[in-house]
Amino acid sequence: xxxxxxxxxSAETFLDDSFYLLLExxxxxxxxxxxSGLNGARFWxxxxxxxxKRILLDGVLFSSEREGVxxxxxxxxxxxxxxxxxxxxxxxAIDPPRHAKFRELISGPFMPGAxxxxxxxxxxxxxxxxxxxxxxxxxxxxxDLAAKIPMTIIADILGLPQERCADLLKWGKMALTSxxxxxxxGDAAATTEEGIHQIRECVRKLxxxxxxxxxxxxxxxxxxxxxxGLALTESEIVQNxxxxxxxxxxxxxNSFSGGLLALLEHPDQMQLLRDDPKLIxxxxxxxxxxxxxxxxxxxxxxxxxxxxxxxxxxxxxxxIWLASANRDDEAFENANQFDVTRAPNAHIGFGFGPHTCLxxxxxxxxxxxxxxxxxSRYEGFxxxxxxxxxxxxxxxxxxxxxxxxxxxxxxxxxxxxxFSANATPTVT
Ligand code: HEM
Numbered sequence: 001x002x003x004x005x006x007x008x009x010s011a012e013t014f015l016d017d018s019f020y021l022l023l024e025x026x027x028x029x030x031x032x033x034x035x036s037g038l039n040g041a042r043f044w045x046x047x048x049x050x051x052x053k054r055i056l057l058d059g060v061l062f063s064s065e066r067e068g069v070x071x072x073x074x075x076x077x078x079x080x081x082x083x084x085x086x087x088x089x090x091x092x093a094i095d096p097p098r099h100a101k102f103r104e105l106i107s108g109p110f111m112p113g114a115x116x117x118x119x120x121x122x123x124x125x126x127x128x129x130x131x132x133x134x135x136x137x138x139x140x141x142x143x144d145l146a147a148k149i150p151m152t153i154i155a156d157i158l159g160l161p162q163e164r165c166a167d168l169l170k171w172g173k174m175a176l177t178s179x180x181x182x183x184x185x186g187d188a189a190a191t192t193e194e195g196i197h198q199i200r201e202c203v204r205k206l207x208x209x210x211x212x213x214x215x216x217x218x219x220x221x222x223x224x225x226x227x228x229g230l231a232l233t234e235s236e237i238v239q240n241x242x243x244x245x246x247x248x249x250x251x252x253x254n255s256f257s258g259g260l261l262a263l264l265e266h267p268d269q270m271q272l273l274r275d276d277p278k279l280i281x282x283x284x285x286x287x288x289x290x291x292x293x294x295x296x297x298x299x300x301x302x303x304x305x306x307x308x309x310x311x312x313x314x315x316x317x318x319x320i321w322l323a324s325a326n327r328d329d330e331a332f333e334n335a336n337q338f339d340v341t342r343a344p345n346a347h348i349g350f351g352f353g354p355h356t357c358l359x360x361x362x363x364x365x366x367x368x369x370x371x372x373x374x375x376s377r378y379e380g381f382x383x384x385x386x387x388x389x390x391x392x393x394x395x396x397x398x399x400x401x402x403x404x405x406x407x408x409x410x411x412x413x414x415x416x417x418x419f420s421a422n423a424t425p426t427v428t
Contacts, residue, residue: 004030008045009037009073011179011391014295019393020336023047023324032310035319038074043298043317044310047324049331049348051307055299055320057353062299062318064355065095070176070394071298071319080189084175084196086239092247096354101227106240107358109157109218115361122362123369125152130373136407138384142257142398149366150252157362158244159210159217164202171198172249180391180399196242203241208234218244248359251293252366254397255349259287259367260374261387261398262338269340274375283340284367289347290338292323295396297351322348380406 007013007022026033026047033045046052055062068085069092072078085093091102108114115122129148133139151165160168174195178184184191207223214220219241225232232240263270263283273279296319303314312318326347329335350357357363374381382404390399 004033005036008035009041009393011073011393014393014396015389015391017389020323020327023321023327026321027324027328032308034310037072039076041072041075041078043072043319044307044312045319045321046307047321047328048308049325049328049346052320052322052325053348053352054307055318056297056348056351056355059096059099059354061302061305063095063302064093064299066300066302067298067317068093069297069299069355071296072317073319073393074188077189077192080192084192086235086242089233089236090239090243091358092243092355099354102240103354103358105225105227105232106222106244108221110358110362112361115365119365121156122153122365125156126366126369127373130377133405136405136409138402138404141260141401141403142253143400145370146253146256146260146398146401147249149256149370150248150363153362153366154245154248157217158219158241159215160206160219160245164206168199168202168245169249171195171202172246175199175246176250176395177390177392179393182391182399199242199245200238203245204234204238207237207241211237244359247357248363250395250397252359252363254293254395255288255291255363256367256370257387257398257401258291258293259283259371260381261401262287262290263340264381264383266338269338272340273371277372277375279340280368280371280375281364282343282345283371284364285345285347286338286340286342287367287371288349288363289326289332289342289345291397292326292349293395293397294349294351295323295393296321322351377408378405379408382406 002010013019013022026045031046031048032051035043035045037043046055065087068082068087070081070084072081087093091099091106094102126149129145129152133144139145147169151169152162154160155162155165172195173183174191178188178191178195207219210220210223214224222232222240223237273283299318299320301312301314301316301318305312325331326349327335331346350360384404385402387398387401390396
């Protein structure tokens with residue numbers, strides 16, 4: 001029988017959805033919990049929505065810069081996890097007040113207005129991905145669709161050659177989910193370092209020539225960027241180019257595949273969307289709340305403080321469990337119910353406070369268009385194998401999800417979808 005600490009810190013716990021039961025227990029019994037990980041790793045685990053929000057909001061008391069934001073559940077991963085997030089140089093790991101100037105510099109193409117202005121181009125790119133799918137046939141929802149959408153869009157924004165995307169995706173998995181032996185072959189620290197190194201070198205080769213010879217893309221804007229009259233250093237350019245690649249791939253992929261799985265598991269919710277496509281915007285929020293593509297984040301306390309009677313000391317690591325906060329019944333009515341009509345929906349899947357996801361408007365557009373295309377092009381979907389989760393408790397979600405797309409025309413024979421958890425193909 002594993003201890004609570006072992007369950008929380010072992011990535012294997014997150015191979016199936018039963019980890020939500022563990023998180024529910026933690027919210028009830030140990031909402032702020034001093035946790036022992038592997039090889040001497042120690043940190044506070046925080047599970048309640050209100051507490052997680054408070055920590056996210058106070059970027060000075062709870063620093064992202066001290067050790068980066070990837071939780072250290074195993075002390076041997078401490079250096080690799082910290083270096084992956086370039087503390088002090090990568091936007092996500094810069095503390096206020098300096099953070100605000102970096103964010104302003106980088107935010108241009110991700111602001112809601114800019115995303116709206118370019119939505120026709122982005123919609124066309126997503127439609128093209130759908131055009132290339134079989135009209136009726138079996139695909140892996142994760143690789144053939146959910147991964148391709150954010151990859152194609154960010155490549156367009158940054159001006160990355162499409163032929164580099166497959167490698168970038170592979171290196172992103174190595175960097176963020178090295179806890180899964182499929183990506184690491186056992187040495188998680190070396191895998192994280194190698195994944196990050198490869199992305200950085202790729203970004204360096206693409207970005208640095210654009211300093212002298214800028215194109216009309218976000219990587220060029222970064223390469224020629226300056227704060228308070230000082231040009232960004234090569235390292236800052238490379239780190240932030242890397243962030244834009246890392247931040248949007250896995251998260252959007254996991255939201256879409258996890259969200260579709262939820263719709264298949266709840267056919268009444270799928271039907272609501274078919275009956276009233278205006279609900280799709282709300283459904284996108286619920287998909288992110290439900291799928292929890294970012295399970296945890298880490299901060300370091302910069303001074304002594306207290307949370308629910310627990311004394312957090314300056315220098316203590318604090319792991320915030322977004323996946324728990326998003327199922328907290330003190331923040332959501334019927335929190336354990338997947339409800340595409342949910343409004344308001346105060347989920348913190350995109351974070352909260354100064355580091356709130358910069359790509360939120362873009363991710364929402366991608367998810368909305370993808371869902372609209374799926375529902376309008378296909379009559380149903382048939383599950384063709386057990387959906388498999390990545391072995392990870394930082395950025396997590398489905399890594400394989402074979403489904404058959406059922407074209408509208410062939411739907412007469414197969415009216416509605418039924419989901420089969422035991423992976424037996426079913427269509428009715
Ligand atoms: C559904 C998809 C996405 C989810 C769930 C998600 C989630 C998050 C979360 C939770 C944070 C906060 C991190 C923290 O507080 O330490 C964050 C930050 C960030 N995200 Fe996203 N993200 C998504 C898509 C994207 C996309 C498409 C991009 C585009 C490049 C992006 C870029 C960023 C950046 C640059 C930050 C750092 C912002 C800052 O530090 O000021 N994200 N994201």
